[in-house]
Amino acid sequence: MTPERIKLLEKLGFVWKVHNRQPTQKEEQIWRKRYKELKEYQSEHDDCLVPQMYPLNPALGKWVSKQRVKYSLWKNKNDKFYITPKRIELLERIGFVWNAREAILETKNRRVGKLS
Numbered sequence: 001m002t003p004e005r006i007k008l009l010e011k012l013g014f015v016w017k018v019h020n021r022q023p024t025q026k027e028e029q030i031w032r033k034r035y036k037e038l039k040e041y042q043s044e045h046d047d048c049l050v051p052q053m054y055p056l057n058p059a060l061g062k063w064v065s066k067q068r069v070k071y072s073l074w075k076n077k078n079d080k081f082y083i084t085p086k087r088i089e090l091l092e093r094i095g096f097v098w099n100a101r102e103a104i105l106e107t108k109n110r111r112v113g114k115l116s
Helices: 003-011 025-045 058-075 085-093 100-115
Strands: none
Touching: 025 058, 025 085, 058 085
16 A cells, blocks of 8 residues: 555545444443452452353353453553553452462472371
């Protein structure tokens, strides 16, 4: 594309990057609902390590996994999938762990240490 065409499109308000959009109202409602469910899980289990295939709430397990993927992509500056800094803050406020494998290993090691 020629520089002239680029300038004309930009004058018209053409958006080159569409991935940095704000969530729709429905997406926001779903996020808030899952966040509330995660807070309930955290209250009951004292952690946010929801299994990906959580039989009591499969949607929550998938959602938690997606948050970790989105965070990883966001952290690596990949803006195809996004998570907002506000959402990161909300999740961290309730003890959300971004690296679940590492946290699970730490928990297992602590339990083994208590048994010794």
